[in-house]
Amino acid sequence: DQQVKQNSPSLSVQEGRISILNCDYTNSMFDYFLWYKKYPAEGPTFLISISSIKDKNEDGRFTVFLNKSAKHLSLHIVPSQPGDSAVYFCAASEGTSGSRLTFGEGTQLTVNP
Amino acid sequence: NAGVMQNPRHLVRRRGQEARLRCSPMKGHSHVYWYRQLPEEGLKFMVYLQKENIIDESGMPKERFSAEFPKEGPSILRIQQVVRGDSAAYFCASSPGLAIGEQFFGPGTRLTVL
Numbered sequence: 001d002q003q004v005k006q007n008s009p010s011l012s013v014q015e016g017r018i019s020i021l022n023c024d025y026t027n028s029m030f031d032y033f034l035w036y037k038k039y040p041a042e043g044p045t046f047l048i049s050i051s052s053i054k055d056k057n058e059d060g061r062f063t064v065f066l067n068k069s070a071k072h073l074s075l076h077i078v079p080s081q082p083g084d085s086a087v088y089f090c091a092a093s094e095g096t097s098g099s100r101l102t103f104g105e106g107t108q109l110t111v112n113p
Numbered sequence: 114n115a116g117v118m119q120n121p122r123h124l125v126r127r128r129g130q131e132a133r134l135r136c137s138p139m140k141g142h143s144h145v146y147w148y149r150q151l152p153e154e155g156l157k158f159m160v161y162l163q164k165e166n167i168i169d170e171s172g173m174p175k176e177r178f179s180a181e182f183p184k185e186g187p188s189i190l191r192i193q194q195v196v197r198g199d200s201a202a203y204f205c206a207s208s209p210g211l212a213i214g215e216q217f218f219g220p221g222t223r224l225t226v227l
Contacts, residue, residue, distance in 0.1 A: 004155075034215055036218075041220075041221075041223075042220055042221070043117070043119075043204050043206075043218035043219050043220045043221050044156070044204070044218045045218070046215040046216075046217065046218075049214075049215055089155060089156065091156075099161075099169075100146060100158040100161055100169060100172070101146075101148075101156075101158065101206075101216060102158065103148075103155040103156040103157070104155055105154060105155040106155055
């Protein structure tokens, strides 16, 4: 049972344009969501998170949007840079401190110069 | 740099041998999590530990796998009698154990079972 799904295995965008990565979840108990970026042969690196009490969180070029009614979140990267090319994972947790993360399958983002 | 440290980075074992993976959390972090990433898949939770306690092991296979986080020293993930299906990247993450927050990941150990 895949509780967090990233339906696009890959995404290709031009440098300077917007990258939009999508994520859907099924578990209504999830109330904290995170995006991680991963390069080959490295561990995931935390990018940005959002609590379910918000619908938007912004950090520099990265913005995460949460639509609770649709159980959908998205990560926007503006402007996209070649160094952003990596696999992006969406993750979710239930509200208690120290709870485990449930990950999506990942989306490979390629930003072309 | 006081990031999460894992060793070894690469581990090769023959079927039936034991694999021991180590994780030192970030300084000041008391919560450790282990995840496994099979080829072409996302990360899957295995176990969550605090010092000397297993808090949640619902993701651990019922046999051959065990984990500990002793009072002193790193957290250890132990796989006994490895099989080819255990070949994967094993990631450790740590968190400070405060309110909801991100987990910080180590570089992973890539286990290959021959």
